[in-house]
Amino acid sequence: MVLSRGKGLNRLSVNDWAPALEAKLNTELSRYYAQPTQITAVEPLEAGLTNRCLRLTDSQGGLAVWRPNSEAVRAFDIDRSREASAQSLVANHGLARQPVALLDEGLLVPWVPGQPLDQCNDDHTAILIDLLARIHQLPVEIETASVDAQCQHYERQLSLTCKQQLEEVKGWVNAQRPAAEGEKRVVCHMDLGAYNIVITPTREAVVLDWEYARTADAHLDIALFCRANALQPDAVIETYCAQQQIKATEAVRRRVLAWLPFADYLALCWYEVGANLYRLPAYKEAANQLFEQLAAQRRG
Known part of the structure; x- marks a missing residue:
């Protein structure tokens, strides 16, 4: 087996790749193909902010x-078991690929060949909103995991100085959140x-990276979606509601806008955790930018 030691691989501990793990993965791949199979090469994937994954x-x-x-x-409070369940559910409906194997050490999934949507030249907003709506139409068969617990998990890892700074905006952020009624x-x-x-x-759109997936309020997911794709909420909501045949567009709009500050605060805490974990300036810069944005909104 060839082990390529790029800079991404250096972030993995020895326990992340060892002969015992390789033997387990060979067994799972042999079961997957229904014939003896061995890993012949391993290389780090540079893409992805959360994970340091390997392509086999x-x-x-x-x-x-x-x-x-x-x-x-x-x-980052990721549960590979929940991730596998979510990806398996979505794969049953043609939006992802079935996982290969879930082990104590991690999750093995198929590599999806093709071009990342963010590198395609075409306007891909319609594709994105269509996928969002289709995911929200799936049967609710995965775990409900608290986003508040996720946020608190991030906060516990921050320095006292950072926590004190965040208190400046945290109360305001929570006050903006929509009521539970209407979820x-x-x-x-x-x-x-x-x-x-x-x-x-073949021009099929396949969704990757289900590590944060859960059952939650659709309006929060729309808010996170708008931020992830730098899209204006009003345009997204209009198209989304039309596709979902939702007539109460204004009610959806109010809830999505009310979730936006929390979506930004969650991202802020995520970047702070990433800055502590990876010691990369880009994470801290993103966190600082989000803090200044929220502080400005609080001041009005």
Whole structure:
């Protein structure tokens, strides 16, 4: 087996790739192909802010992605079991690929060949909103995981100085949130950006990276979707409601706008955790920008 040691691989601990793990993955791939199969090459994937994943080449000529239970998984409050359940559900409805195997050490999923949607030249807004609506139409068969608990998990990892600074905006952010009455519980991707969608050679749109997926309020997912794709909420909501045959467009709009400050605050905390974990200036810069944005909104 060839192990390519790019800069991304150096962020993985020895325990993330070891002979015992390779043997387990060979067993799972052999079961997947129904014939003896071995991993022949491993290389780091540079894309992705949360995960430090590996692309595996096997003796059948296939490709897969190994998503380990790493330090980042613990820091960002990711549950690979919930991720696997979500991806499996969505794959049953043609929007993703079925996972290969869920192990104690992580999740193995197929590599999806094609072009990331954010690198396509065409206007892809319609594709994105269509996928968002289709995901929200899926049967609600995955775990309801609290976004408040997720946010608190991030906050606990921050320095006292950082927590004190965030107190300046946290109370205001929580005051903007919509009431529980009016929630619409649906399957939510929670990070449905164009960077998480691949257009295959047959022009199929495949959604990747289900690590944050859960059952939650559709309006929060729409708010996160708008931020992930730098889209104006009004245009998204109008198209989304038309596709979902929702007549109460203004009610949807109010709830989405009310969720936006929390969506930004959650992202702010996420970037702060990333800054602590990876020591990369880009994470801290993004966190600072979001803080200044929220502080300005609070001041009116």
